[in-house]
Amino acid sequence: MTESLLFAPHDLPVRWRHERIFTFVDTTFSAFLPLWQRWRDDEARCERLHVVAIAQPNALNEPPSADDPSPLAAELARAWPVRVPGVHRLEFDDGRVVLTLAIGDDVHEMLAKLWLRADAFHLDAPDDPRKLCKTLARFAGDGATVCANASPAHRPTLRRALASSGFDCSPDATDAPLVARFAPRWRVRRHEPPLPCDAGAREAIVIGAGLAGCAVSSRLAARGWHITLVDRHAVSARDASGNPAGVFHPIVWRDDSVAARLTRAAFLYALRRWRALEDANHELHRSGAGLLQIADTADDADALAAAIARFAYPSDYVQAMTRADASRIAGVDVARGGWFFPRGGAISPAAVCAAQIDDASARITARMNTEVTRIEHDGRIWRAFDASGGEIASAPVIVLANAHDAARLAGLYGEPTRSVRGQLTVLDSCALDPLRMPVIGEGYAVPLGAGGTLVGATYDIDDPDRAIREAGHRENIGRVAGMLPDLALMPGTVRAGRVAFRCVTSDRMPMIGQLADEHAARRDARELSGAWPLDLPRIPGLYGAFAFGSRGLVWATLAAELIASLVEGEPWPIERELAEAIDPARFLLKALRHGEISPASCG
Template identity: 85%
Template sequence: MTESLLFTPHDLPARWRRTRVFTFVDTTFSAFLPLWQRWRDDEARCDRLHVVAVATLNALNDPPSTDDASPLAAELARAWPMRVPGVHRLEFDEGRVVLTLAIGDDAEALLSKLWLRADAFQLHATDDPRKLCKSLARFAGDGATVCANASGPLPMPLRRALESSGFECLPAATDTRLVARFAPRWRVRRHEPPLPCATSTREAIVIGAGLAGCAVSSRLADRGWRVTLIDRHALPARDASGNPAGVFHPIVWRDDSVAARLTRAGFLYALRRWQALEDAHHDLRRSDAGLLQIADTPEDADALAAAIARFAYPSEYVQPMTRADASHMAGVDVARGGWFFPRGGAISPAAVCAAQLADGAARITPRMNTEVTRIAHDGRIWTAFDSNGGEIARAPVMVLANAHDAARLTGLYGTPTRSVRGQLTVLESSALDALRAPVVGEGYAVPLGADGALIGATYDIDDPGRDIREAGHRENIGRVAGMLPELAHSPMHIRAGRVAFRCVTSDRMPMIGQFADESAARRDARQLAGAWPLDLPRMSGLYGAFAFGSRGLVWATLAAELIASQIEGEPWVIERELADAIDPARFLLKALRHGEIDAA
């Protein structure tokens, strides 16, 4: 694509000089490198450039050539994502240039599932553009420009579809190029696309210094926010985030469910963020031998092997394993076959938290040994209070990343979270001494080198006990022995145990995003009986990231990026239907739809 075709119709770079964030949507899969180069060359450039590129899965077949003379092409090639569907977020120039790749079987349908406010669109003309133009109208910011190119004469339906969707076609059009600007003369959409949180100061309070809170603090600090991070413990990562190690991997189902898609997105984004921390010389104590998942039954192993083949997942993402292959990979005998995640593994949650806080130290102020008992909003500012009613901190934005306390502080409808006690066991010596890689299934086993092996964990719902129990150790050993039979016949010594509490919801999905204004929703219950998530009134400046269950490592970084994107009015890092599935207001919305809430 020549520069005149790309920049002139959108009046670039002049237009991005008037905004902090500029978002460019590209369905031609060709605009990113020239846009990035022009952004770099412009001393008056916007602070952050977002490019959202939409394409089919085959577009990932050919990364940019590393032989290309452009150093930017080489950078893009090094960051090229795995060939799996979904939304991939790649960050360059210290996060100031962001490429969001939306990849699926039907690129046009996938575009309609995103959520963003766009300043410019670059398109290939289509024969039936009505659905496409409706998507453009949902996303267009004020004065957003559209440039559509065609190899032959432009189809007339495109002009009509744009005009009926609120775009004004401009005189710059030619036989093969159409240029338009969003200038609706009537209402063309039900909801306004995302806008930044309305605040004059870029200050935030984050409550909870575990995986979620540290990740949110880091992503906001990277965007220039000043963050007060509050936790009741003396140090970060003291609860479940303080376990000696945690496993991370996506999930593979027989169908590509919402849970599978969400976990894949979280896994891939976490790998990128962790790599950035490691490139900055932080030691995350991450294993590098992959992770093996043992199937519950031989039939499950066969079914998942068929699913992996059907979805054509690349071998760098997941590989089916026979029992013999899995035993060889693990270094010990396994009970059944399963599947292997080459990029999965184990990592220290506390090391991740420490690295994130160190990376954003200039903008993050920790307030440890401080318990928040109440929060309040005066219509503009959020304030956190201690048990004596004293003010701890105040800011226009607050993020609750404090597990069970988040639901308590906000009084969430229906008490949707529960506590799960998890006891871990550290074995000093056993048949697991030969274990080469983390193994998960009915339980999990993580080799710790000279420190033995970590196994676990119990799943004790609503059990508040913090004591270490022999019964819990026996349960852990029994679970892991069901995957690794030699453990049942090997002498072993238990070196230590640890109890931590996980926060879960009834649907086992996390709570991530902006809280609903439940008082307003109750008042308007009848009007909201058929509501969708975007219809709900929201609490200005209040967000949550909690109830991660046992998947905090996979979900925390994705949660942080989604919340930071919502606060900043940037393109969301996942499809809107995935965000709806983890919306903190989803249980309230369900009750409204079922008529379970009477108008206040």
């Protein structure tokens, strides 16, 4: 299709002129490059262009080649994602052009899994378009346009399906795509698609300057927000984010579970954001040799090898390893086989935090050595207060990224988070000196060069003790020796230890998103007994990013992008099912569904 036929039905670029956000959905994965070029050529373009493209996995087989006539093809090729299913978010032109690429075997089923407000749709219609048209109606913004390719035999069916879903179709012409505009004469959807939060000023308070808070500050600042970043410590990354190194990797299960899909999306997005920081000359102390995971048992190694083959994961994502292969690439003897993540590794959490703050320093005001004891909302503005009752900051949006304290400040239902004490150990010269890369499994071992070898960590639930324990060091060494047997023969001496406290939930999933209005939910408990997440009342301007457990490095960046997308009303960077699995309101929702909350029990 020529560019004139592609864009004329959508009246581009006129419709995006002077708009903040314009979202174009394309199920053919053919519009991105010409649309990006047209956006670049338009001086009155929208501030942010979102292109949501849906494609099958084979669309990732070959990136754009040097022969592609588009001058932007090389930039897209450099950002080309790994060939794995799920949602990949790629950013160009300093983040002002965003390609959200959703990869799945069934294009139209994949589209239905997303959540967004669209201004224009370009699509190839299936033989039976009724489900597709209902999906378009769920996503369509006011006046959204549709340009659909359909065979002559299926055009009447498509016109009827569009009309019944609230679209007005233009007069038919069999030699041109079918064109329609969203103009419902009646209510056609249960929930409105995403809209930006009602904030007069683009200002936010972020409480907590660890991995979560620094990432949120960075992603909001990239969209032009001014951030007041508050932390009780003198500098960022002092709690669990202050460990000398942390490992990052996706997870692979025998089935492609919600946890595996979420961690895959978070891992790949974190890599892109870290590379952008490194391209801006920030040193993150990231290792480059990959990461090896040792199976708990030989049967697990065999089962995961079979799963890797069944899912056809590419070798640059994960590789199954026999014991011999794993020992060879690790540089030390390993107890069992496992799997190797070429893009995994270790990184300095504190360096990541510092780089994110520095990169957005013009838009971040840091309030360190400041503890927030109370937050308050007057219906329009959030205010944060210290122990003496003094106001620390005010803004229309507030994000709780302060781990253990977030649930208290928000007053969340049912005490959903717990504290886990983690003690790590740094070893001097030992049997692991030849180790070439981080190794994880029952524990973890990270080579620190001249700094020794980091091993850990204990997992002590609800243990508040901050003291270093010799028993903790022995536990760490013993656990790692179960993966790397030579450590039992030459454990080395303990150079240092550190205790930090992780925040976890009962389902071990993080709390990321907009917080529910629990008072309103309790009042309407009977009506909400069969509720879905989108049915719950939400507190305007209150968001959370906490309870990351031991996966803060992997989850923090995607969490920040999801929250920034929620605030701005942009397409979500993951499938809605995954966002619901980490919704801070999920425990409240479960209690409502099980009848554990009733209006009579509300105070």
